[in-house]
Amino acid sequence: MIRFLLKGIFRDRQRSLLPVLVATIGVMLTVTLYCWLNGFLNDSIELNARFSTGHVKIMTAPYAGNIDQIPNDLALTGVDSLMKKLKKEFPAMKWQQRIHFGGLIDAPDPAGVTRSQGPAIGIGIDMLSGDHSEIERFNLEKSLRRGKLPAHQGDILISELFSQKLKVNPGDTVTLIGSTMNGSMAMYNYVIAGTIVFGTPGMDQGSVIVDLKDVRDALDMNDAAGEIIGYLPEKYYDDKTAEQVVTRFNLLFPPSGDKYAPVITTLRKQNNLGQMMDQISQVGAFVVLIFVLSMSLVFWNAGLLGGMRRYMEFGTRLAIGEDYSHIYRTMIYEAVLIGIVGSVSGTAVGLLLSLYLQNHGLDLGSMMKNSSILMPSVFHARITAIAFFIGFIPGLFSTVAGTALSGIGIYKRKTAQLFKELEA
Amino acid sequence: MENSTLISIEALKKHFPTSGGRFTALNGIDLKIGKAEFTGVVGPSGSGKTTLLNIIGSLDSPSEGRAMVLGLSISDLNVKQAALLRRTRLGFIFQSYNLLPVYTVFENVELPLLLLKLNESQRRKMVMDSLEWLGLTDKVKSKPAQLSGGECQRVAIARAMVKRPEIVLADEPTANLDAANSHNILKTMVRLNSEFQTTFIFATHDDKVISYLKRKISLVDGKVEKDEITGN
Ligand SMILES: Nc1ncnc2c1ncn2[C@@H]1O[C@H](COP(=O)(O)OP(=O)(O)OP(=O)(O)O)[C@@H](O)[C@H]1O
Ligand SMILES: [Mg+2]
Numbered sequence: 001m002i003r004f005l006l007k008g009i010f011r012d013r014q015r016s017l018l019p020v021l022v023a024t025i026g027v028m029l030t031v032t033l034y035c036w037l038n039g040f041l042n043d044s045i046e047l048n049a050r051f052s053t054g055h056v057k058i059m060t061a062p063y064a065g066n067i068d069q070i071p072n073d074l075a076l077t078g079v080d081s082l083m084k085k086l087k088k089e090f091p092a093m094k095w096q097q098r099i100h101f102g103g104l105i106d107a108p109d110p111a112g113v114t115r116s117q118g119p120a121i122g123i124g125i126d127m128l129s130g131d132h133s134e135i136e137r138f139n140l141e142k143s144l145r146r147g148k149l150p151a152h153q154g155d156i157l158i159s160e161l162f163s164q165k166l167k168v169n170p171g172d173t174v175t176l177i178g179s180t181m182n183g184s185m186a187m188y189n190y191v192i193a194g195t196i197v198f199g200t201p202g203m204d205q206g207s208v209i210v211d212l213k214d215v216r217d218a219l220d221m222n223d224a225a226g227e228i229i230g231y232l233p234e235k236y237y238d239d240k241t242a243e244q245v246v247t248r249f250n251l252l253f254p255p256s257g258d259k260y261a262p263v264i265t266t267l268r269k270q271n272n273l274g275q276m277m278d279q280i281s282q283v284g285a286f287v288v289l290i291f292v293l294s295m296s297l298v299f300w301n302a303g304l305l306g307g308m309r310r311y312m313e314f315g316t317r318l319a320i321g322e323d324y325s326h327i328y329r330t331m332i333y334e335a336v337l338i339g340i341v342g343s344v345s346g347t348a349v350g351l352l353l354s355l356y357l358q359n360h361g362l363d364l365g366s367m368m369k370n371s372s373i374l375m376p377s378v379f380h381a382r383i384t385a386i387a388f389f390i391g392f393i394p395g396l397f398s399t400v401a402g403t404a405l406s407g408i409g410i411y412k413r414k415t416a417q418l419f420k421e422l423e424a
Numbered sequence: 425m426e427n428s429t430l431i432s433i434e435a436l437k438k439h440f441p442t443s444g445g446r447f448t449a450l451n452g453i454d455l456k457i458g459k460a461e462f463t464g465v466v467g468p469s470g471s472g473k474t475t476l477l478n479i480i481g482s483l484d485s486p487s488e489g490r491a492m493v494l495g496l497s498i499s500d501l502n503v504k505q506a507a508l509l510r511r512t513r514l515g516f517i518f519q520s521y522n523l524l525p526v527y528t529v530f531e532n533v534e535l536p537l538l539l540l541k542l543n544e545s546q547r548r549k550m551v552m553d554s555l556e557w558l559g560l561t562d563k564v565k566s567k568p569a570q571l572s573g574g575e576c577q578r579v580a581i582a583r584a585m586v587k588r589p590e591i592v593l594a595d596e597p598t599a600n601l602d603a604a605n606s607h608n609i610l611k612t613m614v615r616l617n618s619e620f621q622t623t624f625i626f627a628t629h630d631d632k633v634i635s636y637l638k639r640k641i642s643l644v645d646g647k648v649e650k651d652e653i654t655g656n
Contacts, residue, residue, distance in 0.1 A: 001538045004531065011526040316522040319483065320536050320583075321511020323504050 005330055009337065014309065016338070019302060023342020023399055024349065026295040027391035030287055031350025032381070034390050036357060037283045039382035042236050045273060050137040053270040054096075054229030055237050056245050058082075060260045063226060070100045072181050072219060072226055076262055079225045089252055090245060092233040096134055097225035099124040099215045103178030103186075105158070105208065107166045116166045120158075122176070122208040124215030128153065138209070140196065146170055147194025150211055156190035157209040163195045165206075170194050176208075180220035188218035228262070236382065239277070242266040284386060291394035292401075299335075299402020307406050328407050335403035336396065343395030350391060357381030428459040430591060430623055431480060435489035438475050438646075449475040451646035452489070457625065459590075462617050462656075464626040466634055467643035473627035474595055476643070480625065481514055481593045482506040494590060511539050515584030515622075517594035521576040523568040523583075529555070530564045533583045540587060554586040557619075558612060574605030581609065585616060591623045598630050610636045 009016045049055055059067070063074040076082065079097055086095045105120045125134040127150050135141065140149055145160045147170030156174065158166075168174060170192050180186045190210060198204050216222055232241050249264045268274045307314075314327055361380040438450040449472045457463055465473045478484040479491050482498050483506075491498040494513055501509065510516075515536075523532050533554055537547040555561050558578040568576055577597060584592050594613075598606035614636060617624050626633055634640060635656075642650040 004527075004535065004538055007531070008524070008526050312520075312522055313524050316518075316524065317535070318507070319481070319510060319516045319518075319522075320539060321507050321509075321514075322539055323507035325504075 005334065009334055015306060015334070019299070019306075019338045019399065020342045020345070022298055022302065023295070023339060023395050024346040026291055026298070026398065027343050027346025027395040028350040028353065030291040030394050031347055031387055031391040032353045032357070034284055034287045035350070035354035035381040035383050035387050036362075036379075037287065038280060038384060038387075039358065039380045041276065041280045041283065042382050043379050045237055045267070045276060046235075048271055048273055049231070049237055049267055053267045053273065054227075055093075055232045055242050055267050056230040056249075056264055057267075057270065058086075058228040058230070058249075058262045058264045059226070061263045062259065064263060064265065070102055070226070072099065072101060072179075072221065072224075073183060074260070075099070075181060075221060075224045075226045076228065077224045077260065079228065080223050082228065082262060085252070086228070086230070089248070090230070093245070094133060094231040094233075096126060096229045096231075097212060097227070098229055099212060099219070099221060099224075099226045101178055101215060101219060101226075103176050105162070105166065105206070106175040106177055107168045107172065108175065116168075118162065118166055118206055120162065120176070120206045120208050121203075122210060122215070124210050124212045126212045127209075128211045128213065140209070143196040143198065145195045145197050147192065150193045152191075153211065153214055154190055155193035155211065156214075157194055157196050158192055159204045159207045160195040160197050161204045162206045162208075163192070168192055176218055178219060180218075181224060182220060184220075186218050186220065188214070190214070237267050237277075239266065239268050242268070284390060288390060288393050292397050295394050295398035296401045296405075299399050300405045301402075303335075303403045303406025304409065307409060331403050331407045332400060335399045339396035339399035340392075342399065343392040346395055347388065347391040351383060351387060354381040354383050354387065358383055429456050430459055430494055431455070431457040431625075432492040433480075433490070436476075436479070436486050436491055437488035438472070438479065438484070439487045449646050450479075453646075453648055455641065455648065455651075457623065460617065460621040460623055461639060462614065462624045462637060463639040463641060464628055464634060464637040465641050465643055466627075466629055466637075467649075468629065471643040472646040473629075473643055475646075477593050477595050477625065477627045480591075481516060482509050511536070512587070513590050515587070515589035515592040517577070517580050517584050517592060517597045519596040519599045521568070521573075521580045521600075523576055523579055525568050527567070528564065529560060529566050529568075529571070529579050529582075532568070532579055533586050536583060536587045550586055551582075554582040557585065557616060558582045572605075573601055574608060577601060577605070577609055578612070581612065581616075585620075585622070588620060589622065591625065593625050593627075595627045596630070597626065598628070598633055603632065606630070606632045 058076065060074055060076055063071055063076070066074065083095060083097065101122045101124065103120055103122065105118055106114050107116045109115045125138065127135055135149065140157070150157060163169065166174070172192050173189055174192060176186070176188045176190060178186045198207060230245065232238060234241070243266060246264050246266060253262060255261070268277060317327055318324070358381045433453050433455040436450055436453040437448060439446040439448050453476065465476055467473055475484065479486055479498060480493055482493065482501060486499050494509070496509060530551055533551045534547055537550055542550070552561070555564065558581055560575070560578055560582060563571065563575060568579070571579065598609065601609065610633060613624055616622055626637065628634065637654055638656045640650070640652050640654050641648055
């Protein structure tokens, strides 16, 4: 009997090819959309990780508490040995020191008299040690508008808009006026290496990027850093791994009485990113729900149409002595088979599509009017383990639910009534 | 004849609900049909022929009265028991053949045996026997779409006969056939009737069919008007 039914399915394309195709398309869309949204949210999170939070971040507790004010007087000290220890204990991770600072940028005329001046927010990152990773993280090569990237100590990058406001050009010297770690006034001269466009209005107003060592020299922060940022070896943040790093770190650096002892925190606990991450898991459920509903409707309709086509078959099978429940069950089995085949092929196609989007991404930059450069405009899909089976939920559920719903109509008809409809 | 009664109908009524109340399609039928009969229910359109045949075939149930078929009371059967009765002991032939288009002639005839869970060699033998009775052995692998109307109806008869049922119910079996094919099929059924002692019951208003009947039960407005043994 099973072979008999299988023959029927394979020979009747309206019962096999068509529904499999519909299931395949639906499942493919589910998988691709899921991977895409997943990637999109993760890209946004990674953006935060790159510019601000890291996957984990080490600060002093007081610094963390007042992070908005960039309180460099509360910065970490003894960072050289701390870095050594981190690199030894967590060799797979990437650790970077960063110093955020605020101050005035002063552009003098050749006589040394102030020509123009403006408040600046700055960040000191490692650009000159030979490690290229921070330059990549900040996407500096592509963000460069004029000039070059820093090549010598004392070079500075400044946002293009800011340079226009100050009427300075690459090659000009500017002075940073700020305060040292101890609170005294700091003045330090930099040569503008290049200008960059960040793509976010806030940062384009007045941002500067200098090499870490130059900030240290300027702000008297030898062997100190506002924060040490750690990146997991994986491309994307994983909360479990990050928490393991935290646990391990806390074992290595047990809480002491020292108020300025290093304290570690994860990406999830910074900048409300936890909330954003929770959304990712909701997205999966949402996508699945939408497709389960819409595809069930499609299969319900297809089942009703197919059922009408098959009245003769069902009526005949009933007359020959098959009972309703057996016919109904065989319809469900057929749907399960269609659902599985459709889910497998749809998942395969969806994963291929997602893989392409994961590797190549989709350039939304051209769609955004003020195409940002520092912000990545190319968004990638992301394939996770869930992507391998998430399509089976709509794929299987909707074929079966659609068939079950449409089958009830046949179930309810009196046998004799089926024949009446046949004769008509 | 009395001890070989297969069908016994007493005071049978069938009402159908309609918008304005109910419509009585069968209005007090009393009838006995015995083994190996070749009987037809005849009468004008709307007289209740199909309704009566459906009740005998356990596809429908009486509203009032009793219909005993092969010792079973149709009104007392649940859907599973009715299906079992049809599966094991009744055969159906329809006006529009009702062959399943995706299956071959062999597979169409095999279906009733699949439901009986017979093994492959048993099935093969019975199907081939049945196709031989109907002269269809060269069409085993054909699909219904490749057959003429007469051939389709012969396949349908083979399907009804393959499990050697005690009763075959045929509702207007010749309505879609030309004269030559009608006679051909009727002769075949007469032969099967005498060879296997299968009871045939027709619902028809076709004179060609009527000319082959051994007994003619005339229905008018849901009542038996005449019940006569004919000369055949
Ligand atoms: N399900 C139903 N609901 C309402 N009325 C019905 C139903 N089935 C049959 N009838 C009515 O019962 C009467 C008898 O119908 P039946 O089909 O038995 O006639 P018939 O003798 O087979 O006619 P024909 O020669 O046209 O096939 C008809 O008037 C028909 O309209
Ligand atoms: Mg009729």
